[in-house]
Amino acid sequence: MSGTGRRLSERQRRAWLRLIRTENVGPATFRDLINRFGSAEAALAALPELARKGGARRIGIPPEDEIEAELEAAGRLGARFVAIGEAEYPPLLARVDHPPPLIAVKGRPELLRAPAVAIVGARNASLSGIKLARRLATQLGQQGFLIVSGLARGIDAAAHRGGLETGTAAVMAGGLDRPYPPENDALFAEIGERGAVLTEMPFGWTPRARDFPRRNRIVAGVAYGLVVVEAADRSGSLISARLANEMGRLVFAVPGSPLDPRAAGTNRLIKDGAILTTDAGDVAEAIAPLLGRPPPERQMEEPPDDLAAPAPSDDDRSRVLEALGPTPVHIDEILQHTGLHPAQLSLILLELELAGRLERHSGGSVSLLLDDSG
Missing domain, CATH: 3.40.50.450 (Rossmann fold)
Structure with missing residues (x-):
């Protein structure tokens, strides 16, 4: 989606808002989900199973009426939600x-x-x-x-x-x-x-x-x-x-x-x-x-990428968990260590992130959030 003025439908806008307001979904995870599933609605439908595979019993997806209440609050204030790719979104x-x-x-x-x-x-x-x-x-x-x-x-x-x-x-x-x-x-x-x-x-x-x-x-x-x-x-x-x-x-x-x-x-x-x-x-x-020489614009809501790779197995997930710890490690090192396809590793990391078990760091590194409740 480019900054040429394409506009989300109101149904899409509600789905985008619901997805970004979901537990453990930040801008990076949002982009990964959109790029993998093609739309926010499809991503929302996939979230419970993704979080379960990452080790979480449930994931907090806000109910529709909560999103409707936020949209109504915006309307009362004379505000609206602008999506990346729409004309009013800041280009830089x-x-x-x-x-x-x-x-x-x-x-x-x-x-x-x-x-x-x-x-x-x-x-x-x-x-x-x-x-x-x-x-x-x-x-x-x-x-x-x-x-x-x-x-x-x-x-x-x-x-x-x-x-x-x-x-x-x-x-x-x-x-x-x-x-x-x-x-x-x-x-x-x-x-x-x-x-x-x-x-x-x-x-x-x-x-x-x-x-x-x-x-x-x-x-x-x-x-x-x-x-x-x-x-x-x-x-x-x-x-x-x-x-x-x-x-x-x-x-x-x-x-x-x-x-x-x-x-x-x-x-x-x-x-x-x-x-x-x-x-x-x-x-x-x-x-x-x-001025007048902006770099190429990033895209959002692209077709799913690298889906030709086989789905990761439980054994693949175990190898990734074994490679991770509280010290940040670069994704390329995990790929080299596990021998996984990049799309397989991407999905496993996405599952862990949605389960609240993964932290991303600058430069493409990730670390495991250890459970200290016990």
């Missing part, structure tokens, strides 16, 4: 590893097609940092960039305010009906009217600490570049910068006084190769060569 986000298959969007989803720049930084920002972030956002917006941030206090809020006139998008760590922090409720409402607010999390979801890195991944993923205005060492903004760098995005950092701990992170980013930034021109000039 579609090309990261394991993009969210559905995002809930309130406001003007058409803004998400514009080339984006993310601006992030300290929550306890200095007055000069707030002023600079707002000015950068205003100037970049005037040059045609969508301003993206995470609606946090400080630098994030300043960036959103600077981009309100030209276009800004806020990425949430919780559901669209659970904006955070409360002090930015008015800004959230204004962005929801004049810009766009989006999240991959369910309605009713109150953000937890572990949800903010997921939000930061989307902030980095939708943008050509990420600008860090102020950031202490070991801050969330540095996590965003690392994620952006891993995705091949440009990372920009505003230098600051060595005496200010809020500049320690940005100064270190510059030492590590980030682009030193003092005005919007630095950002626009570096991004200009990238």
Whole structure:
């Protein structure tokens, strides 16, 4: 499915939402299931047996009325679910590893097609940092960039305010009906009217600490570049910068006084190769060569692949379990050790993941989650 405007039917959208809301199904597992079974409905029908073969007694598939309630909640808020491949889905986000298959969007989803720049930084920002972030956002917006941030206090809020006139998008760590922090409720409402607010999390979801890195991944993923205005060492903004760098995005950092701990992170980013930034021109000039040359787009809902391989046997499953442990091991090493066909191993790992027994790591490694209940 490409970003040419193909649209899911409402039946497909419900099935996609039900599949991504299923226990142990994240974006990577969702993609594997769609590619293996050809549709979300077929994947949902296969889940109980897959989880059973992976060692689980059952798998939590949300009932139809729960999905209907979430769709109704979106409707009441004036939001809707946009699927990867549809016209309003952010084009660069579609090309990261394991993009969210559905995002809930309130406001003007058409803004998400514009080339984006993310601006992030300290929550306890200095007055000069707030002023600079707002000015950068205003100037970049005037040059045609969508301003993206995470609606946090400080630098994030300043960036959103600077981009309100030209276009800004806020990425949430919780559901669209659970904006955070409360002090930015008015800004959230204004962005929801004049810009766009989006999240991959369910309605009713109150953000937890572990949800903010997921939000930061989307902030980095939708943008050509990420600008860090102020950031202490070991801050969330540095996590965003690392994620952006891993995705091949440009990372920009505003230098600051060595005496200010809020500049320690940005100064270190510059030492590590980030682009030193003092005005919007630095950002626009570096991004200009990238515009109009996106990499090939990833596909979703492709025909099943490699199904000519024989179905894995219980003995095959035992050999894979024997090869796995709590230490991550690369999938290629498991293939070499077991002699299985890649499609056989893929299915066994999918079964284990759906049973809640497998953890995936970056770089194609996996490990076994040991049961410590006994």
